[in-house]
Amino acid sequence: MECKDKLALVCPFSSSPSSSSISSQNPLQSSPSFPSSSQSSPPSPPHVVLSPCAACKILRRRCVEKCVLAPYFPPTEPYKFTIAHRVFGASNIIKFLQDLPESLRADAVSSIVYEANARIRDPVYGCAGAICHLQKQIGELQAQLARAQAELVTMQCQQRNLIALICVEMGQSQEPILQQQQLQQQQQQQQFTDTSCFLDDNSFGSSWEPLWT
Numbered sequence: 001m002e003c004k005d006k007l008a009l010v011c012p013f014s015s016s017p018s019s020s021s022i023s024s025q026n027p028l029q030s031s032p033s034f035p036s037s038s039q040s041s042p043p044s045p046p047h048v049v050l051s052p053c054a055a056c057k058i059l060r061r062r063c064v065e066k067c068v069l070a071p072y073f074p075p076t077e078p079y080k081f082t083i084a085h086r087v088f089g090a091s092n093i094i095k096f097l098q099d100l101p102e103s104l105r106a107d108a109v110s111s112i113v114y115e116a117n118a119r120i121r122d123p124v125y126g127c128a129g130a131i132c133h134l135q136k137q138i139g140e141l142q143a144q145l146a147r148a149q150a151e152l153v154t155m156q157c158q159q160r161n162l163i164a165l166i167c168v169e170m171g172q173s174q175e176p177i178l179q180q181q182q183l184q185q186q187q188q189q190q191q192f193t194d195t196s197c198f199l200d201d202n203s204f205g206s207s208w209e210p211l212w213t
Helices: 002-025 032-038 056-061 078-087 090-098 102-121 125-210
Strands: none
Touching: 056 078, 078 090, 078 102, 090 102, 102 125
C-alpha cells in the first residue's frame, strides 16, 4: 500500500513537467483563434473633437453636424450671436434662416447683426433712426453740392466777363497806336510825293537847258 501511495504521489509530479513543457513549447495551440481575430479586425478611426459654434456654445447645447447657425456664427466671433440673440432670439433666427435659401443666409445674418446693434444703440428707433440720420446727411451734402455748383457757374461767368473786359481794354489801348502808325504812314507818303514832284521839275528844266545855249 505504501508503494502504491508513493507511485500515486509521484505520478502527478512526473506528468506535470511534460504537460508544462508542451504548453511552453506551443503557447498558441491552446487558443488558436485569438491572434486571428485580432489581426482581422480593422483599426478604429481616431475620434475627432469639433468645437461647437458660437450659437451652440452660448445656448449650451450640442452642435450637430448640420447646424444651421454654425456657418454664420463661428466660435471665434461669439459677440455676433450674443447681440442677435439678445434682440431677436435664437428660435426666431433659426426659423428665419430655414425659410431662406442658402445663397441669401449670409446677407441675412449680417443684416440681423446690424439691426441688433442699431437696436441696442437706439432702443426707440433702432435701424430706422440710423437710416433717417444717414438720409439727413445725404440731403445736407446734396445741398452743399448744389451751392458749390452754383458758385462754380458764377465764377465761370465772372471769369468770362473779365476776359472780355481785358480784350476790350487791350483793343482800346491799341487804337491810338494804330492811329499814330496810320498818320506816320500818311505823312511819309505825302513827303514821298512832294519830293517826287520836285525831282520832276528839275528834270524838266535840265531838258530845256540846251535850247537856251
